[in-house]
Amino acid sequence: LPQAKYKERGTVLAEDQLAQMSKQLDMFRTNLEEFASKHKQEIRKNPEFRVQFQDMCATIGVDPLASGKGFWSEMLGVGDFYYELGVQIIEVCLALKHRNGGLITLEELHQQVLKGRGKFAQDVSQDDLLRAIKKLKVLGSGFGIIPVGGTFLIQSVPAELNMDHTVVLQLAEKKGFVTVSEIRSSLKWEPERAKQVLEHLLKEGMAWLDTQAPGEPQYWLPALFTELYSQEITPEEAKEAIP
Amino acid sequence: MDRFSWTTGLLELEETLVVQQRGVRLSDGEEKVKFDSGVLLLSTHRLIWRDQKNHECCIAVPLSQIVFIEEQAAGIGKSAKIVVHLHPASSNKEPGPFQSSKYSYIKLSFKEHGQIEFYRRLSEEITQRRWENMPTGQAMQVNKDPQAGRIRAVGIIGIERKLEEKRKETDKNISEAFEDLSKLMEKAKEMVELSKSIANKIKEKQGDITEDETIRFKSYLLSMGIANPVTRETYGSGTQYHMQLAKQLAGILQTPLEERGGIMSLTEVYCLVNRARGLELLSPEDLVNACKMLESLKLPLRLRIFDSGVMVIELQSHNEEEMVASALETVSEKGSLTADEFAKLVGMSVLLAKERLLLAEKMGHLCRDDSVEGLRFYPNLFLTQS
Numbered sequence: 356l357p358q359a360k361y362k363e364r365g366t367v368l369a370e371d372q373l374a375q376m377s378k379q380l381d382m383f384r385t386n387l388e389e390f391a392s393k394h395k396q397e398i399r400k401n402p403e404f405r406v407q408f409q410d411m412c413a414t415i416g417v418d419p420l421a422s423g424k425g426f427w428s429e430m431l432g433v434g435d436f437y438y439e440l441g442v443q444i445i446e447v448c449l450a451l452k453h454r455n456g457g458l459i460t461l462e463e464l465h466q467q468v469l470k471g472r473g474k475f476a477q478d479v480s481q482d483d484l485l486r487a488i489k490k491l492k493v494l495g496s497g498f499g500i501i502p503v504g505g506t507f508l509i510q511s512v513p514a515e516l517n518m519d520h521t522v523v524l525q526l527a528e529k530k531g532f533v534t535v536s537e538i539r540s541s542l543k544w545e546p547e548r549a550k551q552v553l554e555h556l557l558k559e560g561m562a563w564l565d566t567q568a569p570g571e572p573q574y575w576l577p578a579l580f581t582e583l584y585s586q587e588i589t590p591e592e593a594k595e596a597i598p
Numbered sequence: 599m600d601r602f603s604w605t606t607g608l609l610e611l612e613e614t615l616v617v618q619q620r621g622v623r624l625s626d627g628e629e630k631v632k633f634d635s636g637v638l639l640l641s642t643h644r645l646i647w648r649d650q651k652n653h654e655c656c657i658a659v660p661l662s663q664i665v666f667i668e669e670q671a672a673g674i675g676k677s678a679k680i681v682v683h684l685h686p687a688s689s690n691k692e693p694g695p696f697q698s699s700k701y702s703y704i705k706l707s708f709k710e711h712g713q714i715e716f717y718r719r720l721s722e723e724i725t726q727r728r729w730e731n732m733p734t735g736q737a738m739q740v741n742k743d744p745q746a747g748r749i750r751a752v753g754i755i756g757i758e759r760k761l762e763e764k765r766k767e768t769d770k771n772i773s774e775a776f777e778d779l780s781k782l783m784e785k786a787k788e789m790v791e792l793s794k795s796i797a798n799k800i801k802e803k804q805g806d807i808t809e810d811e812t813i814r815f816k817s818y819l820l821s822m823g824i825a826n827p828v829t830r831e832t833y834g835s836g837t838q839y840h841m842q843l844a845k846q847l848a849g850i851l852q853t854p855l856e857e858r859g860g861i862m863s864l865t866e867v868y869c870l871v872n873r874a875r876g877l878e879l880l881s882p883e884d885l886v887n888a889c890k891m892l893e894s895l896k897l898p899l900r901l902r903i904f905d906s907g908v909m910v911i912e913l914q915s916h917n918e919e920e921m922v923a924s925a926l927e928t929v930s931e932k933g934s935l936t937a938d939e940f941a942k943l944v945g946m947s948v949l950l951a952k953e954r955l956l957l958a959e960k961m962g963h964l965c966r967d968d969s970v971e972g973l974r975f976y977p978n979l980f981l982t983q984s
Contacts, residue, residue, distance in 0.1 A: 370811070372792070372796045373814055373815060375792065376793065376796060379788065380821060383786065383789055393778065397771070397772075407776065407779070411783045412783070414783075415790055416787075416825070417786055417790060417824055418823045419823050420823070421820075422883060423880050425820060425822065425823045429878075434881060435878065438872055442868070452948075474726060491865075491868075492882075493882045493886050494882050494885070494886065495864055495903065495909035513908050554970055558968065558969070558972060564970070
């Protein structure tokens with residue numbers, strides 16, 4: 356009997372707290388509405404403010420982009436902004452995949468997305484792109500972010516890129532290409548290991564081989580060709596992008 | 599240089615200053631002219647140059663006259679330059695310092711640097727063409743009146759004051775927004791703490807919590823964007839919202855799936871659904887969580903995850919293993935195929951084509967030839983011809 360009483364009490368406690376949470380939730384919703392009425396535009400127009408907003412949410416353990424049904428998304432409109440950006444990112448990556456094997460610099464992605472959005476659309480920053488991409492990872496199609504040099508390479512295919520591959524990509528970032536000798540001298544690897552990594556990148560279409568280079572063969576990364584930057588997406592490529 | 603007109607330097611009603619730079623020399627094409635040292639101002643509508651020594655001397659050219667611009671890097675003893683190519687002057691242009699010019703371009707020399715930022719801003723203004731949205735009705739005033747000198751000086755000071763006010767205003771707005779944001783986050787933090795405490799209670803009770811309470815709790819977490827402290831998933835499966843969403847998806851995706859051979863990748867679904875919605879878009883997690891419930895809700899679609907991690911939606915009636923049989927036929931006909939080639943032949947996305955070939959390989963029907971030329975699949979003759 357006493358046990359049943361304790362159990363009952365336990366249920367009541369949880370019920371109380373849930374009721375309390377429900378009330379506080381309503382209050383919070385009102386606070387957020389008020390905030391939105393004053394500052395919604397600020398979030399929409401100011402990329403720095405968006406960064407601060409996201410950072411603060413992360414600090415307290417809240418993900419404003421987790422669901423389109425969340426308060427943040429509904430009232431501040433942050434959801435639609437990032438989810439739509441996600442669609443645009445997917446489209447650009449699909450269109451250019453055959454050129455670069457599914458690797459693209461954040462800069463080029465940014466340029467192409469801006470172009471696709473048109474001149475009257477809301478401006479987006481590189482930070483915005485990174486946050487949208489982090490959300491896309493959960494869809495399972497291989498989206499990933501690889502730090503190289505001072506920037507990032509965005510992966511959009513489910514190719515396995517481990518630490519070895521990543522480190523070689525970082526090495527290649529300086530000049531857009533890399534050689535077996537450079538890998539050996541910078542990373543102190545055995546030639547076999549270097550060759551394996553380079554062959555994997557070749558197979559995935561992320562690297563191209565220049566056997567006619569003076570000295571030894573050079574492995575070029577199309578993702579890093581500056582000449583390819585801002586090259587228009589052709590109509591054929593655009594068709595690839597839309598399922 | 600014949601595209602320029604005299605001006606007071608006062609900005610018009612809808613015109614705003616974008617950037618300015620001291621120490622700029624103007625050249626008419628390749629020839630030096632008397633405009634040796636001045637302040638170059640970029641507004642939303644015009645490029646304005648004012649002589650640093652003689653403030654009365656002020657000329658401007660509308661941005662709409664610019665065809666394109668080029669950068670010229672600095673050299674030894676030479677400043678960095680911007681070359682501005684211009685349309686021919688219109689016949690009703692206001693009078694300026696030159697009646698004619700044999701050049702269709704001018705050069706801006708940045709003797710005191712500032713070229714990089716100026717070029718960036720000028721490019722932006724030319725691209726954005728803001729002057730088209732903000733027509734200035736007043737005609738440019740002719741600068742011949744000595745009195746105008748005084749007005750013009752006031753004009754420039756006025757511009758600088760406006761800029762300062764604007765900066766202060768922006769700062770004020772930002773700090774107010776930031777303050778409000780901080781207060782809001784404090785309240786949000788309380789919600790997070792409360793949810794943790796409730797989650798602890800749930801753990802303690804070890805299953806004595808009712809299903810109704812669980813559903814309510816999860817929906818609260820959903821609203822706030824708080825990860826489920828109990829399961830660590832972002833609300834895992836089972837909120838009402840995701841159930842409804844799953845049912846909606848079953849309706850929306852039926853036809854597109856049929857049109858695409860019964861199978862679509864989750865990224866394709868994400869794009870398709872969100873493009874159709876236009877507003878109130880789904881987050882990637884919303885989509886995944888809804889799809890995870892398809893099977894348990896006995897809907898005619900299901901979520902499938904391949905070994906590679908690729909996630910797809912299939913019609914229940916779709917049988918990927920059967921498709922593998924037809925894939926084997928196709929590959930045999932052609933001798934061998936890469937994922938790209940197979941995709942083109944069959945009319946599938948490369949992503950899904952590759953998954954099908956990999957599955958066929960897993961089932962033993964195909965063999966791979968993995969070389970630097972790419973991954974190529976052959977019928978597994980070991981199986982058929984042993």
